[in-house]
Amino acid sequence: MNRAWRTVFIALLTAGVVGSAAWLVFVSPVLGVREVRVVGNLDVSAGQIRQATGVADGKPLATVDAAEIEDRVARIRRIESVRVSRGWPGTLMIEVVERTPVAVLPVGGTFALVDRHGVVIEIKGVVPPALPVLRLDRPGPGDPATAAALAVVGALPEELSSRVAEVHAPSAETVSLRLRDGRSVVWGGSDRAADKARVLVTLLKRPADTYDVSSPDVVTVK
Structure with a gap:
């Protein structure tokens, strides 16, 4: 294989690897949401918070819009603040602070x-x-x-x-x-x-x- 063909082959191989990696991260359910973990809640049920996220099982974790989810969960009246983060390979972390009556x-x-x-x-x-x-x-x-x-x-x-x-x-x-x-x-x-x-x-x-x-x-x- 001459140098020109070798260069083309390496470029195609690299593109294939990158494309496969991108598909794995952004499209495939392999790195999708398998668990929505809720912490910090006492009066609001974890089920209500999970439902408010609107995230379907298997949705690629990399494509989850954390800001959008925070906005959805914050609409629950009892929630004062919320923080969303990713826990690879498939966990969506929801940390909430509930409102306390004073x-x-x-x-x-x-x-x-x-x-x-x-x-x-x-x-x-x-x-x-x-x-x-x-x-x-x-x-x-x-x-x-x-x-x-x-x-x-x-x-x-x-x-x-x-x-x-x-x-x-x-x-x-x-x-x-x-x-x-x-x-x-x-x-x-x-x-x-x-x-x-x-x-x-x-x-x-x-x-x-x-x-x-x-x-x-x-x-x-x-």
């Missing part, structure tokens, strides 16, 4: 459980005992007072959050708390939350009806 919002005669962003997760007929009730004029994800109230709830350490029955927020700068024992806390805005919480823990050891920590450097007790 407070309750009265809606007519029912109660909406909301997450830290103000997104409604589910509706209950009674108030879950461990969650504070939000008292707001215009509740919603875009409402500054709602955002401030949720920020305060999220900033409370466990030793305080378990004692809060209601969070009142007529405005973003006038947040107040009603404790389960009936005492009141004037919190103010959502700024300096750590300082306010630290001061309040100490103040609550003193008997009083109202504790004002809106300015944690100058507190008052009544």
Whole structure:
């Protein structure tokens, strides 16, 4: 075989190998999806998440659109975030973070459980005992007072959050708390939350009806 034919033969052979490899990866079910593995879910079933992906068994793993699947799974109300990755040779990994209820919002005669962003997760007929009730004029994800109230709830350490029955927020700068024992806390805005919480823990050891920590450097007790 002369040099010219040898060059042509090698080129054809290389093209064949590349073509076979491309077919194997992008077309053949050999490297297709054989398992959709879901992690991080507690309340949302793995079956519901797998169904939301819309990925058929055997679909070439290389052709799976991760961004599209993330968008589909994120439409499940209980899911806060999702990450999709490939695990060769045939596993599609779905890692989710579920929304966690942090407070309750009265809606007519029912109660909406909301997450830290103000997104409604589910509706209950009674108030879950461990969650504070939000008292707001215009509740919603875009409402500054709602955002401030949720920020305060999220900033409370466990030793305080378990004692809060209601969070009142007529405005973003006038947040107040009603404790389960009936005492009141004037919190103010959502700024300096750590300082306010630290001061309040100490103040609550003193008997009083109202504790004002809106300015944690100058507190008052009544």
